[in-house]
Amino acid sequence: MRNVVTIGCTITREKQMEQHYQKRWPEGAIVYHIYPRSLQDSDGDGIGDIPGIISRLDHIGSLGAEAIWLSPFYPSPMADFGYDVADYCGIHPIFGTMEDFDRLMAECGRRGIKVMIDLVPNHTSDEHAWFRQSRTSRNNDYSNWYIWRDAHETSPTGNPLPPNNWRDALTGGSAWQWDEGRGQFYLHSFDVKQPDLNWSNPAVRSAIKQAMRFWLDKGVDGFRVDAVYWMAKEPLLSDDSPNPSYVEGEDLRYDAVLHNNSRGWPAVYAYLSEMADVLKEEKYQDKLRFMVTEAYPDTHNPLAAYLAFYVGVDPEVAAPFNFEGVTLPWEAGSWRRFLRSFHHALEQFSPLCVPSYAFGNHDQPRLIDRLRSVGAARSAAVMLLTLPGMSFIYYGEEIGMRNVDIPPEYVQDPAAKGDPLRSIGRDPERTPMQWTAGKHSGFSDGDSTWLPLAPDYDQNNVEAQADDPKSFLTLYRRLGQLRITSPALRSGSMTIVDTASANVVGYIREHGSEAYLVLVNFCGEDATCRMNVTLRKLLVSSELETLLAADLGEEIVLRPHEAVVFAIDPQSRT
Numbered sequence: 001m002r003n004v005v006t007i008g009c010t011i012t013r014e015k016q017m018e019q020h021y022q023k024r025w026p027e028g029a030i031v032y033h034i035y036p037r038s039l040q041d042s043d044g045d046g047i048g049d050i051p052g053i054i055s056r057l058d059h060i061g062s063l064g065a066e067a068i069w070l071s072p073f074y075p076s077p078m079a080d081f082g083y084d085v086a087d088y089c090g091i092h093p094i095f096g097t098m099e100d101f102d103r104l105m106a107e108c109g110r111r112g113i114k115v116m117i118d119l120v121p122n123h124t125s126d127e128h129a130w131f132r133q134s135r136t137s138r139n140n141d142y143s144n145w146y147i148w149r150d151a152h153e154t155s156p157t158g159n160p161l162p163p164n165n166w167r168d169a170l171t172g173g174s175a176w177q178w179d180e181g182r183g184q185f186y187l188h189s190f191d192v193k194q195p196d197l198n199w200s201n202p203a204v205r206s207a208i209k210q211a212m213r214f215w216l217d218k219g220v221d222g223f224r225v226d227a228v229y230w231m232a233k234e235p236l237l238s239d240d241s242p243n244p245s246y247v248e249g250e251d252l253r254y255d256a257v258l259h260n261n262s263r264g265w266p267a268v269y270a271y272l273s274e275m276a277d278v279l280k281e282e283k284y285q286d287k288l289r290f291m292v293t294e295a296y297p298d299t300h301n302p303l304a305a306y307l308a309f310y311v312g313v314d315p316e317v318a319a320p321f322n323f324e325g326v327t328l329p330w331e332a333g334s335w336r337r338f339l340r341s342f343h344h345a346l347e348q349f350s351p352l353c354v355p356s357y358a359f360g361n362h363d364q365p366r367l368i369d370r371l372r373s374v375g376a377a378r379s380a381a382v383m384l385l386t387l388p389g390m391s392f393i394y395y396g397e398e399i400g401m402r403n404v405d406i407p408p409e410y411v412q413d414p415a416a417k418g419d420p421l422r423s424i425g426r427d428p429e430r431t432p433m434q435w436t437a438g439k440h441s442g443f444s445d446g447d448s449t450w451l452p453l454a455p456d457y458d459q460n461n462v463e464a465q466a467d468d469p470k471s472f473l474t475l476y477r478r479l480g481q482l483r484i485t486s487p488a489l490r491s492g493s494m495t496i497v498d499t500a501s502a503n504v505v506g507y508i509r510e511h512g513s514e515a516y517l518v519l520v521n522f523c524g525e526d527a528t529c530r531m532n533v534t535l536r537k538l539l540v541s542s543e544l545e546t547l548l549a550a551d552l553g554e555e556i557v558l559r560p561h562e563a564v565v566f567a568i569d570p571q572s573r574t
């Protein structure tokens, strides 16, 4: 063990690293993503709220989570369930009060849980005071806070035609809405009730940074930043190019064009850097404040898209979500290639880079539904919780919740109401958390819930899984506990290794004298691996108890879709 001499004392390299990781909490943190409407209702209105969240913090802690991310809880007309913000510095009464939020901060603080909140900088609600003012005239203090344009021309029938061909990402219709009062169109990259802010206006940037300071002053540890690609558009607002591979009736209407001008211009990185600078202001140096940015790479080179964020926005305080767990096919070759190139690139660029893996969220089908296999969803859990960096668990994944069929009369999501190809929308993955076999699964005492519960909630819930050694919950808890107690899994090196099986991805996480081998079988058949390592102990299998008793031989035979974590001898690799 190498010693490092500092002024007045001698501390070990391990100790120094430990202190470093204490400060750099995102390195290795499990983050539990809460959709506030759906975790726990405390007042019987059928909608989850902040006091409900507080009452479930022990469950969240039991997963080894060291942070939570809350989807929006701000005042909002709920046209996009809170992503249409009417006041950046308030709490919607259905979620509680500012006192409730302060209590949440205190309760999280007591348990050592960091709090990240959603920040929606690209657009507000059309009911935000800024927009109300902006739409009153072409010449007021807020007139240039949104993206207003004259009609391109007038149709033969006298209707104003939009300035360009941009489409809104929720329904695929035109992203422009005519406003009679101003006699102009405004841009809405999402719902018609979500007008885009004009980020090229310094006053807008300053106002959003003020909102950040409001919450940082309350002690929040960071932000999840929404829809960042849309913050910067091509300055002349030129048409998007037609998408040559678009098939009408098969592809989403939104994808009829390529979005090459309506989003993703390089100013994105400059705007985010300004926001990152707020996190580094002297006042906020008491602890590390961090932001994770939401941008789905739409190029054929996701690696370059991710790196652009690490290079463009200080990795000391920011990281882009890594969405390969949502977009990459569940196939060994693709994952092996991606993991090798991604982690190598981050290592080369800067030791500060924090990977940030999310395998699901409130916009994506549940893992079991996306992977179409319970076994694959279980091995995905092993992978998610053993990869480096931040690992985001979307609420309910820890009990293997599935997409729920939503009868047409219960559909809520605006995305489900526009493009017919999006007909199921995002409601299926937003249904109430399943806690017990009792009334509304313990989610609410009220008469009804805002979305229907899964029909199998009486079988599939936290209470039923808690003592079942084979349950999803036991698997997540075991992985979470292993991770929080393990420097190697939290912050160790990442090396992709040859497994001698085309269907199995293997990697080693190592720190000091501790090393783990993770093997993930991506196929529905047994797979035999031969590894140049000395196995010490099998710690976790996605099949849980069955394999834990197995002998450790030369060959490792994985069952269909099985993933395992072994403790290995760190000296054994050659």
Ligand code: NOJ
Residues within 6 Å of the ligand: 080, 083, 084, 120, 190, 226, 227, 294, 362, 363
């Ligand atoms: C991404 C959010 O996750 C999604 O739910 C929302 O509809 C859009 N951004 C617009 O804010």
